[in-house]
Amino acid sequence: MSENGVTLALTRVSKKFGEFVAVDELSLEVRAGRIFGLIGPNGAGKTTTIRMIVNILAPDSGRIELFGQQMSERLQDRIGYLPEERGLYKKMRVGDQLRYFGELKGLTRREAETRLDRWLERLKLSEWKTHKTDELSKGMQQKIQFIATVMHEPDLLILDEVFSGLDPVNAELMKDVLLELKAERRTIIFSTHMMSQAEQLCDDICLINRSRKVLEGSLREVKSGFGRRAVALRAEGGDGALRDARLVAGVKPYGDYLEVVLAEGADAQELLRRLVEGGARVTRFEQVEPSLHDIFLQQVGEGA
């Protein structure tokens, strides 16, 4: 791990396929021991970016530095990659398969054997070790694939839609494992369409749209830096304050409360004061941050 704590740095990386620009001058930094969310709509360039990081594709221009070094084959062994499209040999036994993937990542046969036993145990799959892969359910295969990704204890994990195909119990199990890995100071790049998952897990976010970076930063920064501020309000009366265009940009009813979007430069305290002065009975007044979902929709929607 490099001293400044940066696991991965992309500097103005571009990739074209013929005329099509898949990734355009993308720069980003992934810090060690953090979960980094790479989010964006379909076709934004996420997969191409990931493939360049894992050295399947070479960028046309720009630099990719991993652990402070120029990307190379040797560094591939320190990465674990779970592609969005899963790939396992159907007719191979689970144990043989995992041993093979482990060895391809530079483990010795014996190391691979002990680790795969430990992981199968951890993910409750031990009794399937001698079964052929195509006898397993989709969710089980998903877990096998995950073991193949992490068994060589990579410093950088790249997980593309890791939760897809998992039931809630297994999703929870997977989340625990991810947080454990994070506690071991491993860096995780987490690519997903599911904003709620990203919101729960990620420390940092990078939103890509149309091959360019749209947003980057810690989840907190992104949210607070985001222009749109809102208040969840439940009150009786005091309608006058809500109609003041200097204070309120818009009101959306949500079940038993209202989401009040504050006008530019308006202060939430001012709104509360006006409401109380106006004789309203306030039972809920809560400043809410925009959800990642909202940010995503707004950013991606704007571009469309």
Add this chain to the structure above:
Amino acid sequence: MKKLLVIIRREYLGRLRTKGFVISSLLGPIIMIGFAVVPGLLISMKTGGATKVAIVDLTGKMYEGVRESILRSRADEGLDGERGEQPSSVAATPGREAQLRRQASALLGSHYEVEQAATGGRSLEEIKSELNARVRKGELSVYLVLPEKILAEGRAEYYGRNLSDPVTTLQLRRSLNRAVFEQRLREANIDQVRVRELSKEIELETTKVSEGGLERDSGGGFGLAMFVGLFIYMAILMYGQVILSSVVEEKTTRVSEVLFSSVKPFHLMLGKLLGVSLVAITQYLIWAVAFAAFTLYGVGMLAASGMNVPLPRLPLSFAVYALVFFVVGFLMYATIYMLVAAMVTTEKEAGQMAMPVIFLSVISIYLAFPVIRSPNSSFAFWVSIAPFFSPITMLVRILTETPPFWQIALSLGVGLASIVFFVWVAARIYRVGMLMYGKSASLPEVVRWFRQT
């Protein structure tokens, strides 16, 4: 390098343990033996006891000679080529050969019972109708009518229920021929022994002049080079498909993306090629051992029963060259399958792929002919260096006029280099092709991919 070995081991051991491999390893020799022996046995096997032949001798003097000749006839004549046809075999060939043939005939169990049809002053028509009745009842298989002027006109009549049995017809014709020939000689007062002496064929004793001095050469060498060619071809037909599906499987299951994040595509492809090839070689070795054991056992058996079967003798160096060129040739042709596999997404699309392989191997067999005629021409040189042709043509050259060692080494070097080159090309196409989802490549696309990294 270590990863390459890991890939080779998976491809090799994974396939060795399959039921298919075990079965074909065991069944192969059995089928081989079956193909070699059974048709010969079947055709010369006469079921249902002896063939009963009646002879209507209108000359009054031929019966004894014909009977002798028929009883002496050899079971293998029907299968054997010209020898029996020639007048030189007036009587049974003397010596060892005759002994061999008698044994063979005893083994194959073809024999005749001959009787003379009583004429008893009846007309030919009456005799024939009686014999016809007997044939219909199955008491007789065949009857022959020897007309009075058989010696002069050389015509006889053959009546039988089954005219499409080629062996019996042929044997009877030859036997009759022989008897008539002998009778003619006798009547012309010519000594048979003398005729045999005079019509003895010459034998060409071939000796090869090479750097190592004079060597006896049975001339079977050329056939052996063809044999190696055939073996390469067979191995490719069997295992090319295996290589193909092994590559395509990783595409359809999308394992390739995981693999590419761990190893270089070149290592992956090379590992596959070597792993599958090792399986093919293992299978061939098993078969070769089985075949050798069978041959030695068979020869031993025959030797024990007094037959001496000459084994073709070849220098050991040739065996080594044959093995080396077999391996190189197999790998070379296998790269074609690899290239194709890199381009397609499903095995179905690769259906036509045996074509270039057949094409190239047929061409190289044709090329072998001019090479035999002038093994040291510059044509022969280039052809024996060129990839895809070298395995067969260089072997032919080694057998005919062994070229200087540097040429053999060059041929092997070019072969190996082209294997590496084609694997590299295939790996490149494979990597780009994998990233394009779900469609096979057209040729211009492949060229374009190839330029992309």
